[in-house]
Amino acid sequence: MKNILLCVTGSIAAYKVADLLRLLQQENKNIKIIATSSALDFVSELTLKTLSHNQLCTDNNSTGLEHINLSRWADIIVVAPLTANTLAKISGGFADNLLTQTILAADTDKIYIAPAMNTQMWHNKIVQKNLKKVLKNNKFHLIAPIKDTLACGEYGIGKMAEIKDVVKIIIKKKQQGLKGKKIIITAGATIEPIDSVRFLSNYSSGKMAYAIVSDCLNQGAEVLIVEGKTDNLPNPAIDKQSKKRLKIIKINTAEQMFNKVMENIKTCDIFISVAAVVDYSPVNPATNKIKKTNKNIQIELKPNVDILKEVASLSDRPFCVGFAAETENLQKNATAKLKNKKLDLLVANDVSKKDIGFASDDNAVTLFYGKETKKLPKNKKTIIAQQTINTMILLYKQQK
Ligand SMILES: Cc1cc2nc3c(=O)[nH]c(=O)nc-3n(C[C@H](O)[C@H](O)[C@H](O)COP(=O)(O)O)c2cc1C
Incomplete structure (x- = not known):
């Protein structure tokens, strides 16, 4: 597996793709990026273009058949971070931007999704229903969000999985040097x-x-x-x-x-x-609290x-x-x-x-x-x- 298509959507976690790119590059992968226009509000086009050493595909530079070419080129497609908005679009079969068109055109078993959102958004029944739909019907691979203090200050599930774990899951390194130990x-x-x-x-x-x-x-x-x-x-x-x-x-x-x-x-x-x-x-640790005095x-x-x-x-x-x-x-x-x-x-x-x-x-x-x-x-x-x-x-x- 060599070609990874990294799809970035408009979550506050979008800045983490810089780290994700670096780790994937260390694994000698070819990476192309699709960013939604909302993602580019969170991480700059210049940053993504520079770090990817490759193509950055957006709705503005799409040449027409890009969604077919990219979906065929990719051995793995990972949407990280995935917003509630793009999840809803994918689960509804929408194709109103390059990212959703590419997802619709791709074999579903090579698609990994790493959602990131506020914890209440995550627990919202509509989001969970959309998620179930893409996991059950389309057999997408879920890289589950984790519990932590979120960017908004609230605590709960919703933070995108740690970047190293995203890499481990998509690359599925079969290093078993300690098997049985x-x-x-x-x-x-x-x-x-x-x-x-x-x-x-x-x-x-x-x-x-x-x-x-x-x-x-x-x-x-x-x-x-x-x-x-x-x-x-x-x-x-x-x-x-x-x-x-x-x-x-x-x-x-x-x-x-x-x-x-x-x-x-x-x-x-x-x-x-x-x-x-x-x-x-x-x-001899004291069984009760040692009382404060003025003496050493x-x-x-x-x-x-x-x-x-x-x-x-x-x-x-x-x-x-x-x-x-x-x-x-x-x-x-x-x-x-x-x-x-x-x-x-x-x-x-x-x-x-x-x-x-x-x-x-x-x-x-x-x-x-x-x-x-x-x-x-x-x-x-x-x-x-x-x-x-x-x-x-x-x-x-x-x-x-
Ligand atoms: C500061 C800020 C942070 C946001 N973070 C998230 C987020 O982490 N997850 C999410 O689902 N939506 C988040 N949103 C909302 C999305 O940016 C919004 O739904 C947008 O339309 C998503 O577009 P896209 O899915 O096409 O990238 C955030 C919005 C703002 C203004």
Whole structure:
């Protein structure tokens, strides 16, 4: 499959097509774009033309038989974002612009739709009826919208699916390098109680771990996440098949994380420690809230168990991958950790930089394995996760 026809309609999500284009281009696809005149109110003709490296088709430059030519040229047609308006037109068989004409002229089994709209619009019975019609009668493929805070400020279903998921679904990458493998991934930050209302923790958001989980699922693995405090992240499984292969256990403290990991480690092939486990915890957390006074107080801390080191020292140990957050001497500290903890792969990132690491969507890491290092320059965490997992699979296969 090479030719993708990307159809853009007038939703606030139209600006995301720039990212969608970039990811599809990274997959070496030929892309042509159709934009409705309303879409061009949201994203400029110049932007689309420049980014597509190819034809931008609009109602103004259509040559007459464009709808037939485009529908034959395309191996896949994806309408992203799809407005309630264009959905209604398609379900009613209207053909009053280039986009709807092309859809009517195309084989329906190659059409993917990614709706995006306000949550009340989405739940409106008319919209749902139109949707059912195109899914049932025409067998279009739905890339379902997700629940989140929407551009209008309301919360609910209606946000267009994440771009990376749109790409995964339309390209249906058959990468199954981890098929049948059981993987435990720790995620987020542990929280160590000081008293009944306060705790020690860190800024980890769980985003990197979830990107890793998502890629492992995409590669066919069965994944158990043992997770502490994370941001309100969407489920990392993008389809029903992946969801069936995912289990999540929530914990608070490092000790609880350790116990849950150990309970499940025997049947695990690969252990990936992404969580930012708090290194120390209060020796005697107070059962009630510590009262405020004007005096200094001291909280005695004890070192927490090093979960990764314990797992890597097991006699029948799984393949072990660690993540290290460093603020200085990255190379030296990472090499020492790889050796001391006897890891198969260490992913080190410099969290002193504000635009990468912890809560950011981007990251830049260096992979350390054996005597080798591989730098993965700044990119979306989802892309860094894919590159990391690809290397991990190669190393894992070499070892087996
Ligand atoms: C600021 C703004 C944002 C909009 N966002 C959406 C949206 O996300 N989804 C939607 O279905 N309609 C949205 N609309 C309404 C569409 O733009 C409108 O129905 C338009 O006629 C759609 O044209 P098209 O389907 O031909 O592209 C929005 C309108 C405005 C003014």
